[in-house]
Each structure stands twice: as C-alpha cells, then as structure tokens.
Amino acid sequence: MSTARVTLLDLAQIVGASPSTVSRALRSDPQFSLVTRLRVLRAAESHGYVPNSAARSLVVKASRTFGLLIPDLTDPLHGQVATGFEHEAAMAGYSVIIASILEDPARERMALQLFAGHRADGIAVMGSLQEPDEVVATLKPSPLVFVAAEHPRLARRHVDVLVGAIRADDVRGMEAVVDHLVQNGYRRIAYVGGPRRASNLVRRATVRRALAASGLGDGPGEITAGVSRWRSASALVDKILNKRPDALICYDDKLALGLLDALRSAGVNVPGDLAVVGFDDIVYAAISHPRLTTVAQPAEEMGRRAVQMLLGAIETRTMPASETLPRLVVRESSIRS
Amino acid sequence: MSTARVTLLDLAQIVGASPSTVSRALRSDPQFSLVTRLRVLRAAESHGYVPNSAARSLVVKASRTFGLLIPDLTDPLHGQVATGFEHEAAMAGYSVIIASILEDPARERMALQLFAGHRADGIAVMGSLQEPDEVVATLKPSPLVFVAAEHPRLARRHVDVLVGAIRADDVRGMEAVVDHLVQNGYRRIAYVGGPRRASNLVRRATVRRALAASGLGDGPGEITAGVSRWRSASALVDKILNKRPDALICYDDKLALGLLDALRSAGVNVPGDLAVVGFDDIVYAAISHPRLTTVAQPAEEMGRRAVQMLLGAIETRTMPASETLPRLVVRESSIRS
DNA sequence: TTGTAGGCGTTATCAA
DNA sequence: TTGATAACGCCTACAA
Numbered sequence: 001m002s003t004a005r006v007t008l009l010d011l012a013q014i015v016g017a018s019p020s021t022v023s024r025a026l027r028s029d030p031q032f033s034l035v036t037r038l039r040v041l042r043a044a045e046s047h048g049y050v051p052n053s054a055a056r057s058l059v060v061k062a063s064r065t066f067g068l069l070i071p072d073l074t075d076p077l078h079g080q081v082a083t084g085f086e087h088e089a090a091m092a093g094y095s096v097i098i099a100s101i102l103e104d105p106a107r108e109r110m111a112l113q114l115f116a117g118h119r120a121d122g123i124a125v126m127g128s129l130q131e132p133d134e135v136v137a138t139l140k141p142s143p144l145v146f147v148a149a150e151h152p153r154l155a156r157r158h159v160d161v162l163v164g165a166i167r168a169d170d171v172r173g174m175e176a177v178v179d180h181l182v183q184n185g186y187r188r189i190a191y192v193g194g195p196r197r198a199s200n201l202v203r204r205a206t207v208r209r210a211l212a213a214s215g216l217g218d219g220p221g222e223i224t225a226g227v228s229r230w231r232s233a234s235a236l237v238d239k240i241l242n243k244r245p246d247a248l249i250c251y252d253d254k255l256a257l258g259l260l261d262a263l264r265s266a267g268v269n270v271p272g273d274l275a276v277v278g279f280d281d282i283v284y285a286a287i288s289h290p291r292l293t294t295v296a297q298p299a300e301e302m303g304r305r306a307v308q309m310l311l312g313a314i315e316t317r318t319m320p321a322s323e324t325l326p327r328l329v330v331r332e333s334s335i336r337s
Numbered sequence: 338m339s340t341a342r343v344t345l346l347d348l349a350q351i352v353g354a355s356p357s358t359v360s361r362a363l364r365s366d367p368q369f370s371l372v373t374r375l376r377v378l379r380a381a382e383s384h385g386y387v388p389n390s391a392a393r394s395l396v397v398k399a400s401r402t403f404g405l406l407i408p409d410l411t412d413p414l415h416g417q418v419a420t421g422f423e424h425e426a427a428m429a430g431y432s433v434i435i436a437s438i439l440e441d442p443a444r445e446r447m448a449l450q451l452f453a454g455h456r457a458d459g460i461a462v463m464g465s466l467q468e469p470d471e472v473v474a475t476l477k478p479s480p481l482v483f484v485a486a487e488h489p490r491l492a493r494r495h496v497d498v499l500v501g502a503i504r505a506d507d508v509r510g511m512e513a514v515v516d517h518l519v520q521n522g523y524r525r526i527a528y529v530g531g532p533r534r535a536s537n538l539v540r541r542a543t544v545r546r547a548l549a550a551s552g553l554g555d556g557p558g559e560i561t562a563g564v565s566r567w568r569s570a571s572a573l574v575d576k577i578l579n580k581r582p583d584a585l586i587c588y589d590d591k592l593a594l595g596l597l598d599a600l601r602s603a604g605v606n607v608p609g610d611l612a613v614v615g616f617d618d619i620v621y622a623a624i625s626h627p628r629l630t631t632v633a634q635p636a637e638e639m640g641r642r643a644v645q646m647l648l649g650a651i652e653t654r655t656m657p658a659s660e661t662l663p664r665l666v667v668r669e670s671s672i673r674s
Numbered sequence: 675t676t677g678t679a680g681g682c683g684t685t686a687t688c689a690a
Numbered sequence: 691t692t693g694a695t696a697a698c699g700c701c702t703a704c705a706a
Contacts, residue, residue: 004398005456005478007683018693023685036691048477050453054391054400055683058698061341063391065434073420074620079410086410086437090444095451097402098435100423107427114432116387119342140385141342233624261624283411287570287598289626344699355677360701373675392699395682 006049015043026051057119065095066310067115069108071127071197073100075254076282077299081126081147084303092311094121103195103227105129112138122310124303125149127197136163143313145306148297150202164309164319166302170199170279171206173295173326177249177277178210180293180328184336186247186275190220190240192259194251195227203279207249220245225255233258237266246274247334253278253285253294260288260333275334290332298324343386352380363388394456402432403647404452406445408464410437412591413619414636418463418484421640429648431458440532442466449475459647461640462486464534473500480650482643485536485634501646501656503639507536507616508543510632510663514586514614515547517630517665521673523584523612527557527577529596531588532564540616544586557582562592570595574603583611584671590615590622590631597625597670612671627669635661 012019017036025040043049057063066089070078082098089096097118099111108129115123116139123139126147136144146165181189191207194200204222211217220243225236236259240248250256256278263270270276270290278285281296305322313319349356354373362377380386394400403426407415419435426433434455436448445466452460453476460476463484473481483502518526528544531537541559548554557580562573573596577585587593593615600607607613607627615622618633642659650656 005453008685009683019683020685020694021692024692027685048475050450052395052456052683053454054394054456055698056685057391058389058395058683058700059685061698073410073416073423074413075416076411076413079412079416082435083410083437086435090436090447095434095455096436097432098419098423099427099433100420110427113387114390116342117390118432119389119391138385257621257624261626261628264626284594284621287594289598289601291598345701346699356699357678357701358676361676364701389699392682393701395684395699396701398682 005052006047008049008051011040011043011047011049014047015039062121063119064093065097065118065120066307067111067118067120067123068096068098069111069115069123069125069128070098070100072102073098076284077252077280077297078126080282080299081303081306084300085124085307086303088304088307092307094307101129103129109138115139115142121314122307124306124310127199129197132163136160143310143319145309145319147302147306148199150199160319162313162317162319164313164322166305166309166322166324168199168297168302168324169326170202173279173328174203174206174249175210176326176328177279177293177295178207178214180330181247181249181275181277181334182214182216184275184334186334187216188219188244188246189216190243190245190248191222192236192240192248192250192255193222193224193226194255200251203251225251227255233262234265237262237268241266241268248274248276250276250278253280253282253292256292256294256333257284257288260290260292271333271336275336277334281329285329286331288333293331293334294329296327296329342389343384345386345388348377348380348384348386351384352376399458400456401430402434402455402457403644404448404455404457404460405433405435406448406452406460406462406465407435407437409439410435413621414589414617414634415463417619417636418640418643421637422461422644423640425641425644429644431644438466440466446475452476452479458651459644461643461647464536466534469500473497480647480656482646482656484639484643497656499650499654499656501650501659503642503646503659503661505536505634505639505661506663507539510616510665511540511543511586512547513663513665514616514630514632515544515551517667518584518586518612518614518671519551519553521612521671523671524553525556525581525583526553527580527582527585528559529573529577529585529587529592530559530561530563531592537588540588562588564592570599571602574599574605578603578605585611585613587613587615590617590619590629593629593631593670594621594625597627597629608670608673612673614671618666622666623668625670630668630671631666633664633666 008019012022022040025037086096101107122143124145124147143162148168149165150170193204256276278292278294281294285292285294309320345356349359359377362374405422423433438444459480461482461484480499485505486502593613615629615631618631622629622631646657
C-alpha cells in the first residue's frame with residue numbers, strides 16, 4: 001500500500017535474472033541452478049518478497065482458498081467446526097474466507113456471492129437459510145459440502161457429484177434422548193424449539209414421533225423459543241411451567257443452559273422438579289450446575305471432515321460420502337436422585 | 338472448475354458488446370445506455386456471471402479483503418471479536434480471511450504469510466505470540482491493528498502511522514476487581530494465572546500491585562494454571578485449597594467457570610467458602626451457578642472498532658487511536674450472603 | 675455512448 | 691540451465 005510490495009520483476013532485476021528464472025527458483029522447480037537458486041532465495045528473503053496470490057490464481061486457475069459459511073461464530077459449536085475446518089485447511093495450504101450470517105438470508109446470499117467472486121476452490125455451508133438447490137446454483141462449479149445438514153432434500157439424493165453432506169443424524173440422537181427419558185420414568189416430556197432451521201424441524205418431528213411411539217403423544221407438547229440464545233430464556237419459563245412437563249428436551253445446549261438459569265431464578269429444581277436435556281455437547285454443558293445431559297456432536301471432527309471431502313473432490317472430481325454419529329451423554333440434569 | 342465460469346468476455350460476446358461496455362454497465366457507471374445496461378444486467382444474471390476478484394484486485398491494487406488472526410475460535414470471547422469484525426467488514430463489502438493459531442507460533446507465521454500473499458487491505462491481530470515488531474515487519478505496507486493488545490511495547494509508542502491498537506486496559510479492570518473484593522471484606526486473595534500471553538503477565542502484575550497497595554501483599558499469592566481451559570481445573574483445586582484463600586481472581590472466565598465446577602465437586606461453597614472472580618464476561622458467566630462476577634470486555638465492539646480503524650487507515654493513510662474501557666460486573670460469585 | 679489497447683503479477687510454453 | 695512471450699480476467703485511459 002504505502003510502499004508497494006516487491007514484485008517478481010523487481011526481484012528479477014535485483015538478482016539480474018529473468019522473471020521466469022526467479023519464479024522457478026523460488027518454487028525450487030526441478031534441480032535448478034543451485035547457485036542462482038540461493039541468490040534468488042536470499043534476495044527474496046531480504047526484500048520481503050511474497051508472491052501475489054491473485055496473480056497466481058489467475059493463471060493456475062485455483063485460488064487455494066476455501067469458503068466457510070457459518071451461522072454464528074459466537075456459538076461454541078460453530079466455533080469448533082470453524083476451528084477444525086481452519087486447521088485442516090491450513091495444513092493443506094489453503095486459506096479460509098469465513099462468513100457468519102446469523103439469521104439473515106440477505107447476508108447469506110452476499111457471502112455466497114463473495115465466495116464465488118473469490119473463486120473459492122471449495123465451500124462448506126453450515127446452517128444455510130436457503131434451499132440447498134439455491135446454494136448449489138450460485139456456487140455451481142465448485143465442490144460444496146453441507147455441514148450438519150439435516151435438510152430432507154439432501155437426505156434423499158445427491159444433487160451433484162461435487163455436492164456432499166456431513167449429516168449429524170439428529171434423528172438417532174433425538175431418539176436416544178427420548179428413550180433415555182422414558183427409561184428413567186419421565187412421562188410429561190416437552191420439546192422446546194429453536195430457530196427456523198432445518199435441524200429444528202427434524203429434531204422436533206423426531207421427538208414427536210418417538211413420543212407417540214412410546215404412547216406418550218398426549219403429553220405437554222411443544223414450546224417455541226424461536227431462538228436458541230440464553231438471553232430470552234426467562235420469558236419462556238412461565239409458558240413452560242403452565243404445561244406442567246416433567247422433562248424438557250431443548251433444541252440445543254445454549255437454550256438448555258439458559259433455561260437452567262431461568263428455572264433456578266424461578267425456584268424450579270433441576271432435575272428434582274424437572275429434567276432438562278440439551279443437544280450438541282458444547283463445552284459448558286459439562287461444567288454447568290447441574291451438568292447437562294445432551295447429545296454430543298463431534299464438531300471439530302466435522303469441520304476437518306468437510307475439508308477432507310473438499311480436497312477429495314478437488315483431487316478426484318467426485319465427492320466422497322460422509323456420516324457422523326451422535327452420541328448421548330448422560331449427566332446430572334436428567335437423573336432423578 | 339468443472340465447467341469454467343462465465344467471464345466478462347463471454348458475456349460481451351453474448352450480448353454483442355465490447356468487454357468494456359459490459360464492465361461499465363455492470364457497475365452502472367455514469368448514466369449509461371439505459372437500454373444496453375438492462376440487456377447486460379439480464380444476461381449477467383441469467384448466466385450467473387460473478388466478476389473474478391483476483392483479476393479485479395490485480396488491476397485496482399486492492400483486494401477488498403481483511404485478515405483476522407485470532408488465537409482460538411472455540412473461545413467465546415474470540416468468537417465475539419470475530420463476529421463483530423466479520424459483520425463490520427461485510428457491511429463495507431470486504432471479505433475476511435481468518436486464521437486461528439492456538440499456541441503455535443509456526444502457525445502464526447504461516448497465517449501472516451498467507452495474509453501477505455492475498456494482499457489483504459488490512460489485518461487485525463489478536464493474541465499474537467510474536468513480538469509486535471516482527472508482525473509489523475512481515476505485514477509491512479498494510480494497515481494493521483492489534484486487538485486486546487496489552488503488550489508493553491505497544492503501550493509505549495506508535496510503531497508506525499499505519500499500526501494501531503485496541504487496548505483493553507486490563508490494569509484498570511483488575512484494579513476494580515481487587516478493590517471490589519477488598520471492599521467486601523476479602524483478605525486472602527489469590528491470583529490464578531493463565532497462559533504465557535502478555536495479558537496474563539499484565540493482569541498478574543496488576544493484582545500483585547493492587548494487593549500490596551491495600552496492605553494485603555502477604556496473602557496466599559499466586560497459583561499457576563498455565564492454561565485457561567476448564568479441562569484442567571480439577572487438578573488445581575488441591576493446590577488452591579492448600580493456600581487457604583478466601584477469594585480467587587482468575588485470569589479469565591473460562592478458567593473461573595472451570596474452577597466453579599471443580600470446586601463444587603470438591604464440596605467447596607462459592608461464594609460462601611470462597612469468592613471467585615473471572616475476566617472477560619463471556620456469555621456463560623451470566624448464567625453460571627453461581628453467576629460469575631467478572632470484568633466485561635466489549636468483544637464484538639472491539640471487532641467492529643478494528644474494522645473501522647482499518648477502513649479509516651485505508652481512507653486517510655493514518656491510523657486512528659482507540660481505547661476501550663473495561664467494566665466490572667458484580668454477580669453472585671463474589672458476594673457473601 | 676461505445677470500442678481498442680495496454681497492463682496488473684504470475685505461471686507455463688516454447689525456444690535458445 | 692535460462693530467457694522471451696503469451697496468456698489468465700478485469701479495469702481504465704484514450705480514441706472513435
């Protein structure tokens with residue numbers, strides 16, 4: 001900016017060689033002139049030469065960049081996915097452009113547009129607010145993987161050879177939760193719902209179905225929190241207590257932890273008066289008071305897998321399949337003492 | 338990739354115009370031919386044309402990209418900074434390349450190298466493991482801001498007109514904590530330290546000084562956790578109890594929350610037997626049991642400020658100054674009932 | 675109002 | 691082992 005960076009041409013003039021020589025020497029092509037190579041490397045070093053990746057990507061037709069679309073970096077689960085993704089990408093020499101979109105479809109569209117503009121070599125999408133087909137359409141020729149994607153559309157078919165999905169299998173996770181609660185004698189089980197994401201729909205439907213299968217379909221039913229943030233939890237407590245449930249299955253841990261706090265304020269004893277179960281197993285679930293029963297998602301692992309799948313797709317022009325398994329973690333919040 | 342994307346030239350041939358016409362029409366230059374503009378826009382739309390930002394940045398000498406270096410995306414504080422940063426950047430039409438480095442200096446160096454390669458128009462660095470001068474050197478001509486930077490080097494002088502810092506003023510934060518505890522009758526106050534970052538050194542030194550100033554210098558002294566993660570908290574409890582403190586000032590909230598859990602396991606009552614104070618005011622501090630007294634850092638605000646400072650520096654070629662103020666938040670964990 | 679031409683920094687092809 | 695030269699996709703004078 002202030003002082004423009006040194007270019008390949010500058011460097012060539014400095015060492016008195018042609019640009020192509022310098023370019024090759026820098027990437028230690030085949031066994032090159034061992035003597036000029038050292039001269040070049042030393043000059044590059046001392047002048048702080050760093051190749052312009054825009055120029056490079058223009059000619060090699062690859063940006064060595066991945067895009068990561070994620071709902072909310074403030075959320076520890078998403079942070080873990082991002083961490084896994086970023087680390088695995090860095091190891092392979094890729095940069096990652098990140099975009100967090102919260103609940104805003106306009107921001108999502110903008111972000112995908114930016115990814116396309118940067119010609120990202122691969123893109124991972126988590127918690128999209130659009131239909132998968134739309135996402136695929138705007139990112140067309142790039143490998144794409146949906147992370148923690150419960151969208152029914154994706155479950156059914158592979159849209160394209162270069163479109164993959166890491167599914168969390170929320171269905172089995174939620175079935176395990178209901179099973180656990182029923183086994184432990186809970187009968188009036190309510191689902192406290194989250195945002196308008198596909199995952200919320202799947203989890204809610206699964207709870208409903210599992211409850212019905214256990215002959216508990218006439219319970220307190222569902223309560224809608226709308227969001228999963230702890231902020232609004234206290235407003236929910238009255239609504240919840242009115243229904244007189246003996247167990248709460250929450251959309252996710254953030255919601256559950258917020259409720260734990262709000263219930264304590266309201267003088268409700270967990271798990272004595274009411275069991276509470278979350279979903280995701282974020283780090284705070286293990287150290288809350290009471291510690292939270294939940295379904296673990298291997299979040300960092302999912303981030304890493306996403307990168308591996310993208311790399312695989314770039315390499316082989318075919319997207320590998322993937323499936324991760326949820327795991328029930330039973331802690332204090334759902335065990336009657 | 339598979340099918341190469343439509344280029345400006347393609348589009349020009351499609352609509353039967355020259356590339357420059359299309360280019361200008363797309364950016365709705367001045368009042369252009371209203372008729373061809375529409376034709377162009379429609380064609381771009383239907384063919385999914387997205388300008389190649391590598392090519393663009395090559396000619397305009399600006400990447401419309403920021404780099405964000407952050408220690409750990411899993412950490413809610415860092416996640417908040419990243420969120421603020423990313424949102425503000427997106428609003429200004431900038432992409433952000435993110436890198437999380439954990440405790441690995443090699444990763445940090447690589448990340449900075451990548452930023453330089455992408456010719457990021459600005460870079461924000463949080464929790465660097467290197468000396469500020471090194472960082473400045475490798476990022477030379479780009480505006481740079483250190484976030485939550487307590488490094489003494491930075492406090493003293495402005496390294497460069499394009500290098501800025503958002504300081505957290507940990508000193509005043511910690512002084513407020515000590516003051517609060519002393520006012521509330523605590524006498525045996527210990528500091529539980531975190532990782533080898535500058536911020537830990539500053540916080541520890543401040544506590545020590547403030548304690549001495551209150552005539553409490555002969556207290557239980559310091560305990561080193563080494564890291565701030567809750568994982569290792571239980572191993573600390575014995576070490577802590579041996580010193581018989583009546584209050585614990587922790588390096589940060591993660592450490593404090595981990596200790597809360599570990600102390601509960603050990604049968605220690607907080608705040609009855611022992612007060613615990615954190616630092617940062619991450620979201621879980623407000624809903625823990627007991628709720629945690631801590632020092633609030635305006636994390637998202639800091640992320641946003643970083644972007645604003647970078648934009649300012651790009652605009653005016655001078656880095657604006659910034660300072661944010663910590664704020665003590667008193668909750669249950671430090672109030673004897 | 676529109677078109678032509680040159681160049682941004684790099685890599686790759688083809689000669690020397 | 692090295693050096694010209696031609697792209698890559700876009701923007702921007704300058705010309706028409």
